[in-house]
Amino acid sequence: MNPADSLVCWKCGATLKDVPMPLSRLSECLACRAELHVCLQCRFYDPRKPEGCTEERADPPKDKQRANFCDYFEPRASAFRPRDTSAISKAQEELKRLFGKS
Ligand SMILES: [Zn+2]
Numbered sequence: 001m002n003p004a005d006s007l008v009c010w011k012c013g014a015t016l017k018d019v020p021m022p023l024s025r026l027s028e029c030l031a032c033r034a035e036l037h038v039c040l041q042c043r044f045y046d047p048r049k050p051e052g053c054t055e056e057r058a059d060p061p062k063d064k065q066r067a068n069f070c071d072y073f074e075p076r077a078s079a080f081r082p083r084d085t086s087a088i089s090k091a092q093e094e095l096k097r098l099f100g101k102s
Pocket residue numbers: 009010011012013014029030031032033034
C-alpha cells in the first residue's frame with residue numbers, strides 16, 4: 001500500500017492520496033487548499049516544544065501553517081486533529097450536573 005494513502009490534511013482531514021508525492025512547498029490540499037508543506041503536517045511537529053519541533057537541527061518557521069522550506073519535513077499520517085472534544089464533553093457534563101440530569 002502506498003504510504004501516502006494514509007495521509008490526511010492537517011486542516012480538514014481530507015485524504016491526500018490524490019496529491020502528488022512527495023509533498024512540495026507548492027502542495028496544497030485538494031479539499032480546502034491548505035498548504036501542506038507546513039509544520040502542522042510534519043511528523044516532527046510538537047506543540048510542547050518551544051520551537052514546536054522535535055528535530056533539533058531544523059530551524060522551524062514561526063508560522064506553523066505556512067508552507068516552509070524545511071529540509072527535515074516528513075509528512076505525518078493522522079496529522080488531522082479534531083478539536084479537543086474532551087473540553088466539550090466536560091462542559092456537557094457540567095451542564096447536566098447543573099440541570100440535575102444524569
Ligand atoms: Zn484540507
